[in-house]
Amino acid sequence: MHIGLIGLGKMGNNMRARLRKGDIEVTGYDPNPAVSDVASLADLAAALPAPRVVWVMVPSGAITTSVITELSAVLSEGDLVIEGGNSRFTEDFKHSALLAEKGINYVDAGVSGGVWGLENGYGLMVGGNAADVERAMPIFDALRPEGPRAEGFVHTGEIGAGHYAKMVHNGIEYALMQAWAEGYELLDSRKDIIKDVTGTFEAWQRGTVVRSWLLELLVKALKEDPEFKEIEGYVEDSGEGRWTVEEALNNAVPVPTISAAIFARFVSRQGDSPSMKAVAALRNQFGGHSVRKAD
Amino acid sequence: MHIGLIGLGKMGNNMRARLRKGDIEVTGYDPNPAVSDVASLADLAAALPAPRVVWVMVPSGAITTSVITELSAVLSEGDLVIEGGNSRFTEDFKHSALLAEKGINYVDAGVSGGVWGLENGYGLMVGGNAADVERAMPIFDALRPEGPRAEGFVHTGEIGAGHYAKMVHNGIEYALMQAWAEGYELLDSRKDIIKDVTGTFEAWQRGTVVRSWLLELLVKALKEDPEFKEIEGYVEDSGEGRWTVEEALNNAVPVPTISAAIFARFVSRQGDSPSMKAVAALRNQFGGHSVRKAD
Amino acid sequence: MHIGLIGLGKMGNNMRARLRKGDIEVTGYDPNPAVSDVASLADLAAALPAPRVVWVMVPSGAITTSVITELSAVLSEGDLVIEGGNSRFTEDFKHSALLAEKGINYVDAGVSGGVWGLENGYGLMVGGNAADVERAMPIFDALRPEGPRAEGFVHTGEIGAGHYAKMVHNGIEYALMQAWAEGYELLDSRKDIIKDVTGTFEAWQRGTVVRSWLLELLVKALKEDPEFKEIEGYVEDSGEGRWTVEEALNNAVPVPTISAAIFARFVSRQGDSPSMKAVAALRNQFGGHSVRKAD
């Protein structure tokens, strides 16, 4: 099989390597000529056997929309686009409709695995019609982890379902990370009795209810930097956690832990909190409680 | 009526003034001779007509227990102690039992009003038996705000009920303050369209569903220091918010807003968050996301 | 002054009455002929003196957009539309642009007060340019509560600012209500010591930090139905609470109490919770804990 891959950043580059290892021929395109196999999207289209399969792996939002739009011009009826970026699932409805005007097929793919995917394989959730998904199966098989297909790949539903599932996956991930973080702070807060925080997490890796990959990563991180002395408690968030809460609001789903995880990140990035200034001011007003003067 | 008042700090001193304005004769005792009317608790007991009524207004915890214990030695059968500090209601069970051994009666009183109480009167919630509460009514009438008694005073139940009600009052107060604070930050975050944050809060003081004294205080604070430039977002908490959540846990009552308000205060006091260090470390492990180096 | 008022439902009808009481001449239009003063929007336009002022008070969303679109056809350059419904502030950008094409001016107004507005007046937050707001001031003065203008009215900023402020107002309101509700449940959960729940709330109406209109309403409701025996704990939500959280997400503002209040409403409407089914299933899997069989 010979496919095109657009976007050769940290993720795309690793995926190209894993695909090639899995005997998929890959022609990659990236605006950066240092990593690109061809000079343009038109060249990419020309280099691929028809009907073509093109995997798009670029930043979500305007860039993805722009690439999809350009592809609608250089691809032909019967070609298949797989959109594997971190797009919001609602974008898939627009992108697939745009390509459908030209008779170009569309599958959306949620991809999990981060920097470990090259070695471990990528967890895949895809949306689209059965024929398109079947057609791309050799690609999915090359990307997904070893082991039973059903444990690393799912055709989860209609167009948009792959990105929806990935969004929920990331929402859960936010809450799982926050849960671990609260546990860390609880152990860390009682150093008078807990003498080995890292060792405690390490001992949970076998036999316990909480054993998991995030726990293993936490142990690894603590061994590299016990007490996180080198790290600031400042945490970015990508779009998917926010989208998860927005979808929860749209569908009246209560998500107290996922939202708490996101709010904790927001707070972590504030030099001083406007909210807590207001609370301090109120306490001062009614109770005469002293406030700390800002510098 | 002539009563004793123990504890002449910020609250006790104001209460003595208001009681005297209400024609209650007050002999005050405080370890600080500069404000005390008598030299010792024994002198206080000697100065009061039997059966005595003594109001205790000292910091909750060990100091209150110590004062109650000393009073059990200097008071006599038939005397009445009113414990008006911010004690946990579970303390009332111990304190009343200790005094009951000597035949001394006990009423617990939750007191709201802060520094405004001298002028506006104090909201009062009391627990104890009907006869004891009735006996102390002239004191409550002097302390409570003008207007119908039922709108500023309640005999809310058995011993402990006054402090339980006050604890819940403060738990609610924490959540109300946090709600206002979140609203402030939301207005403050969109200065591109909201040109008058202070004026917006000011305009809610009449006719709206949210009108309240805390809103008035927020307007007052914003007028004194628009955008809270002089205030740091650092907020202490006294015991009562924590006790409220503990009681909620004991009684299986969900309190998501009250607990959120307390946790926000905890975070406000952290230089750097151990939790968020852990989240940052995890993100770095699985996604190669860069972290901020601590200084 | 003579204005048009579109939408004569529960809110619009009361507002017409209050405006007339305030010596504003009002021609009302509603699709329901039983309450309408004129037969059509065209008739409404014909009935008003130029340059016209028209207040739109219809359900937010498609209906408001439809009315604005129709108005752009029947109004003329220099007329002024005041959009007073519960619209999302982002709609104002579209609606004002649509009318601007015809030279029609636009002010958005957030209106608080509910069924009490007729009697107490309506809290008003408006967005738009200064000249338009000034022109409509007699209307605002008729609608707003008695007392200083600044305590019941604000020109809060640019177009959209009125609805943004109203959205935040409602978000705060959600959290305030939840705070009171948690306090109610805490008092209600300890009937062994709290003998007078209604009386406790009643006693907080004067002198306390938490005194507010919502507290007064809670007392009123409890007097009508002590222990809420006649009421089911099922709570709808209108759009504004959700929008508040969405805007918080857009602007990285942590809103733990507002979101908790909304999630509590979502849960209140679920016959059985999918989330808690999943938790019960997990406990059963790892701990052999028994589960309750669904009927």
Added chain:
Amino acid sequence: MHIGLIGLGKMGNNMRARLRKGDIEVTGYDPNPAVSDVASLADLAAALPAPRVVWVMVPSGAITTSVITELSAVLSEGDLVIEGGNSRFTEDFKHSALLAEKGINYVDAGVSGGVWGLENGYGLMVGGNAADVERAMPIFDALRPEGPRAEGFVHTGEIGAGHYAKMVHNGIEYALMQAWAEGYELLDSRKDIIKDVTGTFEAWQRGTVVRSWLLELLVKALKEDPEFKEIEGYVEDSGEGRWTVEEALNNAVPVPTISAAIFARFVSRQGDSPSMKAVAALRNQFGGHSVRKAD
């Protein structure tokens, strides 16, 4: 090695079996003669070689205290008691002091693994002095999972540290479960696009960031009962989640996800919510919103 084991319920019975498989001689005692090896605690003491080692595995609270008290009478100086139940760590301070009066040594052990422990081994966290822990190491090695000792066992600190670590472990577990549950509800809420909820979770088992044992259990549960049709969303909580939040309050640690998980369980057990009755009543008061009549 020959030890005593007190408590042969679901956990204790399995542990006896695993210990014997690991070549530890075990004399078990239980009030239920059908499972007990001896007739009384005195007989147990008589059956063990001195200095004795006795593992206590009974329900936390009064029963554990009672067993410890009885043991202080039948054991001798130099014996060792390992308290492996789900006790609050603060109990360890009392229990160890009680036994220390007789010169009896004490180790507390947090034990994770539930019904799977017999087969997979138990994750162990222990507190106590190094000599006592070393002495009991053959027992820990028999109980813990296969693999490196450090991945299934930790000597985490002083007396109480084992139970503190287990408490935090369970607190984290609560939040992890709730995170999975929210994700389940989010997938379940969009069946219009997600056609294979079970398959989606199944596909996350390899390669993804969220892979974990709880995920595997969720997949297992969904395969047994897709959509959880047989299960009611009613979830008990044992003490440890509540203790975790109480300790968080004691140490000013923010735990928004752990507390949210516990509150969700509280709500799941309420037929009708007092809180939400109050919110419904308030909405009715100010907005005339209709309420649902309770049956």
